[in-house]
Amino acid sequence: MSDASTSAKGDLKLNNISKSYGDFKAVDDLSLIIPEGSFFALLGPSGCGKTTTLRMIAGLEEPTSGSIFVGQTDITEMKPYKRPVNTVFQNYALFPHLTIFENIAFGLRRRGINDVEGAVNKVLDLVELPHLAQRKPTQLSGGQQQRIALARAIVNRPALLLLDEPLGALDLKLRRQMQIELKWIQKEVGLTFVHVTHDQEEAMTMADTIAVMNEGQIEQMGSPADLYDNPKTAFVANFLGQSNLIKGTISGNDGDSHIVDLFGQKISLQKNRSHAVDNSIYAGIRPEKFRISRLGTSTSGNILTGGHIEDVSYIGVSTQYQVEMPWGQELMVFEQNDDGVAPFSKGEEVNISWEPIFTFGLHGDEDANAGSEVNPDEDE
């Protein structure tokens, strides 16, 4: 066969893709380039359009408008069986009437590949399940089925491998193990992986690049560290880990930094880490970046005074505090239990400080709770 299923190679490009169901826009004018060979994650809550996007790439859903390219080949209108794309489905979708061997051989046989047996055995070795070749899918555990679904897809060496919440049905321990294995297999086979998930930890562990999706659009795209350290929107700040967002105004400048007034207390924020559009701003700080100090002890960097400990939860490696500030907001603080300082107790008066480089600035009109109410464990 000389169709695109074998010949097309290169970056995946989505150009202004939209998908509407009646009045509902599942995907809204989305553009994206996924470089060849990368591990890319589409991360977002249920109903954000990530699975619809994946299904459009696979050809199982037709975009209302826009185009999809693999390298120079336009695959927008192409039938799913002509695309250089294979999918690992959410519930694996293994063929129950075929053996594991025949499940994996399915794609090879349809394309008329010669050495089916060699290829299947090789990929069974890769996922470390060669002894299960003659079993039926229902005789396998969830983790085994997951690996077979992966094997069935990668044996075809597609230009693009799509993974739709592939670890969603596994228990936590197995999920962690499979995260590491998937990452390793991706490096081993060198294929482009596009991974859809609502689990931020999963996306951060595996992906080189993450696109955070919300309401059919991409909120922000970048490396896991970029997204975590310098989120552009409240949604990203809250959906990826936890954030303290404090309302304030930009009251002045000091070289490369803004001076931000937070309820009368001045802190510093690097200009290139501010995504505010005017003087109204949210100053964002991750809970583990904060330090707590007793009144009268010296501290440096950005300082907020007048807090008192509202709640203490000791969780071994760290202690989590809720600190109530004079303006009524409770800030979350994670302190590593590594400095020999006696834990603070409830009601104590404290100051909070952090290194100015950790501050990020968000548009002051945003909803500070965006992305924090969604339950990341909920399935689509």
Added chain:
Amino acid sequence: MKKALRWISKNLIKIYAFLGFTYLFIPIIYTFVFSFNKYVRSNLVWKSFTLENWKNPCKPIDICSALGNSIKIGLLATAGATLLGTLIAFALARYAFKGRGFVNTLIFLPMATPELVLGASLLTMFLNLGFNPGFWTIVIAHVMFCISFVVVTVKARIASLDPRLEQAAMDLYANEHETFRRVTLPLVAPGIAGGALLAFSLSFDDFIITNFNSGTTMTFPLYVYTHEKGGLPAQANVIGFSMFFLALLIVIAGQIVGRKRKVSA
């Protein structure tokens, strides 16, 4: 007394089951036993034991040609009803078209209509169209009422099919035709087989509709009915019980195959 009561309450379900099965099987046991009766004219009174009836099941005139007709009609009706019914089931389960709900209701109609009405109106139709009632009018009538049962059985099977399996096949380079042949059809096959078995047994069994549309053709149920008054030969019991036994074997075989499919490769 207390002990006895406790025993009864403990084994109530077993007692129920025993009584239920007895009720269901007494007629069959009766049929079986009387197939060994050395009957004179009529097989209503037990005379003595003989294997003669089992050795010469075709001895009464016409009994085996009636059986042959029933089997031929059954096979033809099954083939027709299964083919058409499966196609209808796919159309109803997979495609949204104008009037789908109406067709769905129509499919149930032959099951709900009294056979007497169906039989009489079919005869009227055949006569109006100038068909002579006989073998082929029976086949057509049987296809007609068997289709509904096939449609319902196959449709249920299609509904339980995970659409992602077909999507996975398409994703793995199978075009529409290959997807149907390699994934859809094998997975729906048990439903089709079930529908076909149901169609055959309904056709083989049918008396009322057949009686209207048979002309001079004799089927096995018609034979039994017409000979009931003049003395039914015990060979009818032999054939009847054999058909029951055959059906039992098919069901058991089906269960074994089904279990094998699930448990091991």
